[in-house]
Amino acid sequence: MVVFLAASLGGLASLYVAVGAWLGRYPKMANHPEVFLLFLGVFVVWFPAVVMLRRVTRGAMSRNRMKLALSHASPLIRGLVHASWIYCGLVWAVTMILHVVKKSPTLTNEGVYFTAFLLVFYATAMGVSASVLAMTPEQLDPHCANGHAVGVEARFCESCGASVRQAAAGSA
């Protein structure tokens, strides 16, 4: 819960700074030390988010991890997370292309570039924590019918072969 609130606040603050960046408020990051506080905030929310991510994707295929980690978040939150990824990808691509075309040694607008990455980290941490909050204890820590702990994607227990209770997994 704390992580979700912190990530949401950080996300909102990043959004505010990102909008300011588009308005040309932060062309040089070095002149705006307050923006660096948001970078510190990223570490604060990202660490617990990674811990949660590892927990809810235990034993899962790596390419399914993000999908699984967000699977219990609301569609709105999932949409926000995906939007931040797309936005950051676009900003990164455009910045790189401009960089090559103009052959300039500095970034055109550092503020826009860095806040895009801030948004991704905050949005993803928010999405993962929202998803974890929506999960039941059994979904967080699945067991087979005989009580052995199993991986989140397991259908059968690795220890005894019993089927994993699907009631909990299917209820979402």
Ligand SMILES: [Zn+2]
């Ligand atoms: Zn078992």
